[in-house]
Amino acid sequence: MPDREITFAQAVREATDLCMAEDPTVYLMGLGVPDPKGVFGTTVGLQEKYGPDRVFDVPTSENAMTGVAVGSALVGMRPILVHQRLDFALLSMEQIVNQAANWHYMFGGRGGNLPLVIRLVVGRGWGQGPQHSQSLQAWFAHVPGLKVVMPTVPYDAKGLLIASIQDNNPVIFIEHRWLHNVKGHVPEGVYSVPLGAARVVREGSDVTIASSSYMTLEALQAAEVMSEDGIEAEVLDIRTLRPLDQEAILDSVGKTGRLIVADTGWKSFGIGAEVVAFTAERAFAKLKHPPHRIGLPDCPSPSTPAIANRFYPRAAEIASAGRAMFGLSPTGIVEEPSVPEDIPDPSFAGPF
Amino acid sequence: MSSMNAALLRDLYFGMLRIRIIEERIADLYYEQEMRCPVHLCIGQEAVSVGVCENLSVDDYVMSGHRSHGHYLAKGGDLPAMMAEMYGKVTGCCQGKGGSMHLLDRSVGFLGATAIVGSTIPMSVGAARASVMRGEERAVVSFFGEAACEEGVFHESLNFAALERLPVVFVCENNLYSVYSPLGVRQPEGQSVIDLAQGHGIESHEADGNDVVEVYNLSRRLIKEARGGGGPRFVEFKTYRWREHCGPAYDNEIGYRTEVEFQQWKARCPIERLETRLLEEGTLSPPDIKRMRSQVGEEIENAVAYAKQSSFPDESNLMEDVYAP
Numbered sequence: 001m002p003d004r005e006i007t008f009a010q011a012v013r014e015a016t017d018l019c020m021a022e023d024p025t026v027y028l029m030g031l032g033v034p035d036p037k038g039v040f041g042t043t044v045g046l047q048e049k050y051g052p053d054r055v056f057d058v059p060t061s062e063n064a065m066t067g068v069a070v071g072s073a074l075v076g077m078r079p080i081l082v083h084q085r086l087d088f089a090l091l092s093m094e095q096i097v098n099q100a101a102n103w104h105y106m107f108g109g110r111g112g113n114l115p116l117v118i119r120l121v122v123g124r125g126w127g128q129g130p131q132h133s134q135s136l137q138a139w140f141a142h143v144p145g146l147k148v149v150m151p152t153v154p155y156d157a158k159g160l161l162i163a164s165i166q167d168n169n170p171v172i173f174i175e176h177r178w179l180h181n182v183k184g185h186v187p188e189g190v191y192s193v194p195l196g197a198a199r200v201v202r203e204g205s206d207v208t209i210a211s212s213s214y215m216t217l218e219a220l221q222a223a224e225v226m227s228e229d230g231i232e233a234e235v236l237d238i239r240t241l242r243p244l245d246q247e248a249i250l251d252s253v254g255k256t257g258r259l260i261v262a263d264t265g266w267k268s269f270g271i272g273a274e275v276v277a278f279t280a281e282r283a284f285a286k287l288k289h290p291p292h293r294i295g296l297p298d299c300p301s302p303s304t305p306a307i308a309n310r311f312y313p314r315a316a317e318i319a320s321a322g323r324a325m326f327g328l329s330p331t332g333i334v335e336e337p338s339v340p341e342d343i344p345d346p347s348f349a350g351p352f
Numbered sequence: 353m354s355s356m357n358a359a360l361l362r363d364l365y366f367g368m369l370r371i372r373i374i375e376e377r378i379a380d381l382y383y384e385q386e387m388r389c390p391v392h393l394c395i396g397q398e399a400v401s402v403g404v405c406e407n408l409s410v411d412d413y414v415m416s417g418h419r420s421h422g423h424y425l426a427k428g429g430d431l432p433a434m435m436a437e438m439y440g441k442v443t444g445c446c447q448g449k450g451g452s453m454h455l456l457d458r459s460v461g462f463l464g465a466t467a468i469v470g471s472t473i474p475m476s477v478g479a480a481r482a483s484v485m486r487g488e489e490r491a492v493v494s495f496f497g498e499a500a501c502e503e504g505v506f507h508e509s510l511n512f513a514a515l516e517r518l519p520v521v522f523v524c525e526n527n528l529y530s531v532y533s534p535l536g537v538r539q540p541e542g543q544s545v546i547d548l549a550q551g552h553g554i555e556s557h558e559a560d561g562n563d564v565v566e567v568y569n570l571s572r573r574l575i576k577e578a579r580g581g582g583g584p585r586f587v588e589f590k591t592y593r594w595r596e597h598c599g600p601a602y603d604n605e606i607g608y609r610t611e612v613e614f615q616q617w618k619a620r621c622p623i624e625r626l627e628t629r630l631l632e633e634g635t636l637s638p639p640d641i642k643r644m645r646s647q648v649g650e651e652i653e654n655a656v657a658y659a660k661q662s663s664f665p666d667e668s669n670l671m672e673d674v675y676a677p
Contacts, residue, residue: 067474
């Protein structure tokens with residue numbers, strides 16, 4: 001079945017299922033993991049298949065449960081810990097940053113491996129608001145010792161999750177809520193996508209758009225709009241924020257001479273800042289135009305769609321940035337006009 | 353006590369004496385400024401480490417916090433590796449990257465000590481759950497101070513351990529101070545930390561942490577019950593650190609506690625108390641004590657020499673071990 005298409009959420013579930021079948025040390029926990037909705041479908045049926053010892057609900061104790069995962073990993077288990085929103089995991093930053101990230105280094109490599117996957121969901125739309133939609137990948141990517149993964153397409157969601165589960169380090173695996181229902185080609189069986197490798201998802205010669213997660217979909221849409229005026233954008237899905245595939249980005253910029261970074265998080269001190277900075281340091285002479293960052297403005301995430309729609313940059317903003325690099329005027333709205341702006345597609349209905 | 357055999361009593365005495373002499377030697381040497389890391393000495397609290405760990409096998413796990421020298425040594429942690437770690441040498445238990453607050457010796461089940469109050473408590477619970485998942489019969493001891501009971505993660509961890517009836521023994525060493533802050537400004541008057549643990553449905557006890565025989569007997573039962581599937585247990589041992597929170601000195605003159613209070617606790621020195629009793633009973637003789645002191649003296653001098661003679665890590669180690677392969 002070479003053309004089998006499944007959703008991002010199904011791909012996450014399948015990766016988990018395959019790893020649990022293959023390795024008895026893999027286990028899955030998190031608030032709501034075995035509930036009827038199964039974390040947006042990503043964990044449905046797994047408790048029935050693997051039993052309550054390996055797939056279980058947990059107390060609402062984010063920090064301690066992270067510590068429980070860490071402690072079990074130190075003695076040979078491979079825990080997957082799930083949070084339905086990234087925001088909830090902020091309660092566990094102590095365990096993630098002070099303990100998990102430092103562990104291997106601070107014990108001089110003798111403290112044991114710490115294979116741990118923490119799945120975080122970034123919410124958006126339908127009034128998720130200030131504490132259910134923060135996209136704080138830059139926090140995690142800042143810390144040596146962590147790996148940070150942010151897939152876009154179902155193929156990568158499965159392959160990167162398998163690679164994350166098999167990795168011997170703590171991995172922060174970030175899923176954008178607007179990607180869960182997106183379908184794509186996903187082979188059956190076990191395969192992995194290596195951590196630390198970006199992927200060119202659209203070739204182009206004029207401007208590089210480096211993006212991750214949901215913003216890659218906006219970037220692809222923007223690339224089509226720009227193409228109408230003869231600007232061919234190369235869209236590079238960063239996929240892994242740490243380790244970051246600097247070479248892939250520099251290769252593309254070497255070709256295009258222009259760089260736009262589109263990230264789901266805040267623009268200030270964010271992923272775009274890092275990508276633009278290392279590009280300037282390492283390939284300044286290649287740049288034909290000042291780079292441009294697409295990110296969230298410096299305010300919290302508002303709930304009401306009336307202003308949330310202005311909070312989130314979309315394809316039009318990316319396309320306008322690209323057009324400006326060629327002296328062209330901004331483009332108008334390019335999104336599907338029949339879909340309200342606070343949902344990704346008509347299949348979404350609140351609350352989610 | 354009379355039912356306890358003489359060899360065990362001598363072991364308990366020797367274990368405490370050994371930790372005391374090692375800690376005092378660290379304090380003496382600290383002034384040379386060659387151990388360039390913080391040290392949190394456990395002088396005065398030795399009975400808890402020794403009395404608890406005497407009941408553990410090498411397969412049982414222990415985790416601890418910043419004041420972990422005694423726990424590490426009592427669990428069988430390698431002394432030269434500990435000394436070398438404090439001297440920042442590549443032969444240290446963490447190749448010098450951790451320092452005194454990050455002791456580790458996995459070969460004896462000492463899974464690690466870390467520097468954030470309360471942070472290894474949930475890890476101990478996680479290690480216990482892993483053992484249960486694998487059908488292993490193993491106890492996990494989590495050492496922490498009374499200040500950890502003020503952390504949210506303490507309560508979260510006890511709740512989960514109780515929920516899953518995990519084989520963890522939570523050992524709280526109440527030494528009355530968190531750095532310079534006395535218990536009275538941190539916890540309500542009349543409330544005991546065992547009330548907090550009992551609130552989570554965990555069988556809890558309090559005992560004299562300066563009486564090694566009491567520590568041994570109580571923890572023996574609790575460890576056995578936890579290991580046998582009886583669920584978690586909690587014990588608070590009341591004790592006192594003699595020296596400053598961090599560093600080698602006495603600090604009774606700076607004003608956060610009194611010389612009188614210190615002298616009262618010093619009079620209850622766990623080592624002297626047992627020594628007096630064992631001498632009276634004839635279980636121990638002055639020549640025995642002299643021999644023990646000389647044996648530990650030799651051991652510590654060898655460890656110090658090893659640490660001092662060891663190399664520092666090469667500068668190229670800076671970027672090594674950030675990630676596991």
